[in-house]
Amino acid sequence: MTWxxxxxxxxxxxxxxxxxxxxxxxxYKLVCDGKDPLTNRFVVARKxxxxxxxxxxxxxxxxIRAESRRSxxxxxxxxxxxxxxxxxxxxxxxxx
Ligand SMILES: [Zn+2]
Numbered sequence: 617m618t619w620x621x622x623x624x625x626x627x628x629x630x631x632x633x634x635x636x637x638x639x640x641x642x643x644y645k646l647v648c649d650g651k652d653p654l655t656n657r658f659v660v661a662r663k664x665x666x667x668x669x670x671x672x673x674x675x676x677x678x679x680i681r682a683e684s685r686r687s688x689x690x691x692x693x694x695x696x697x698x699x700x701x702x703x704x705x706x707x708x709x710x711x712x
Pocket of ligand 1: 669
């Protein structure tokens with residue numbers, strides 16, 4: 617079955633919280649603590665960041681993956697971001 621652009625758009629809009637399990641980029645493990653992240657999705661960077669994989673720059677406005685999870689001591693929320701270059705490498709099945 618093929619998805620028309622309208623259908624895949626509607627499907628994206630309905631994306632539930634656990635849908636990231638089906639996406640190779642979103643399901644690529646950044647942390648292996650056995651817990652699910654609090655949030656894990658594609659976002660547009662609102663300011664400059666550093667990539668959590670390659671430590672390369674993430675520019676404001678870049679479409680990136682952002683994952684937040686509770687720190688090991690449970691006191692803070694840590695957000696990890698993956699730059700566009702790394703996202704594309706993962707999507708191609710390469711090691712970023
Ligand atoms: Zn990167």
